[in-house]
Amino acid sequence: MKKLSAMILALLTVFATLTGCASGSSSDKKDNAIVIGVDDKFAPMGFRDKDNNLVGFDIDLAKAAVEKMGKEAKFQPIDWQTKESELSSGRIDLIWNGYTITDKRKEMVLFTKPYLANAQVIATKAGSDIKTIDDLKGKVVGLQTLSSASDALNANPIKDSIKSISEYADNVLALSDLKSGRVDAVIIDEVVLDYYMSQQEGTYKMLDETLAPEEYGVGVKKGNEKLLKELQKALDEMNQDGTAAQISEKWFGEKKVLK
Template structure:
């Protein structure tokens, strides 16, 4: 009986240890890998190229930071609507793909310092007669569901005068519907639409007024201060040694990273 009791205690202790190990993922990347949740249709921050490889500013930025931290990265495409749930559940370690810092999100995640300025703008077709926000009255406007574009529009008085707000799972679908006339305009990140305007010259134009300025940050799970501090240290080093500037020059043609 004593021997049996001893075996039960050993097995119980082993199971407890395994449970503890599985629950520790992501504190500072003990498995030497950080899983980063992204929207893989968010050019130029993170998207798939013609070879179906995930590329972009945030992708290069994350890889460089991981190298500074002595870890590797895995980019996990996620449903952007569930990004905070993916983080809190431990399925991803970071939200890093044009993730706007807001007071509401600060209640759910930890943020690094802002690293890039952005704005929510309204795009329409170049041939459209829409020129300012007031022109959206009575129109159909598209945007990405549960995005900062939705937040910006909800906070603006023009929202009450818009006929219909159509939500899409990503910006690519929203812009596709704009081009075929299913929506009259799209609320979108400035850095994103400028990328598409450069690729499709003469297709789009921006309204003269933006909806809201904003800043991008990297989201870390609440309580994981150790990972936040290690990541921020790497980002600060990248600012100091010119790594961040080189990545910005590659994707934007100028140094846009906040110091």
């Protein structure tokens, strides 16, 4: 009986040890992962290819940076309207997908240094008679909800003269309605419009005037200066060793990254 009890006790000790090791391994994996919130319909920054793989400039840049940090990148598609809530709740660690740096957003998140220049531009159908910002008077304008496009339009006097604003969950839907004629123009990121104009030649045109120059940064949760510092160090190293430039060449055909 004593031998049986001793054997059972030994088995329980081994089981507890193995369970503890397994739990520790799982925790280590969790601690090693950085969850990145993205809009997976924001080409060429982050989007789905024909095989439904998540690809894009920001995806490649994030993977390379997180690898330099000795971590594992995990991408989480999110509703762009709730991006700051997703970050503050801890469901994601970073907002990284054409995330424009603004004073309002600085109140909610920490930002890395700018890594890419952009501008809010006006897209119309290729044959449209809209040629200037003033030509938007009396027109229906589309844009992504709670985006920097909305901020740019709100800051321009033309807003008071347009007929109406149609808001969309993503730029793909906005451009689709532009193509079908349900809106007359779309306020959109220049890098995004450049991509779609290259993919659908003769469909859209970009006005020469821009609404607002801007810069992209990566959003980090307020209070997490440690993660911000580690990430910025990785980004700086990528600028110095040419990694960022190579990724830019791949997606834009030129070096667009900022130093």
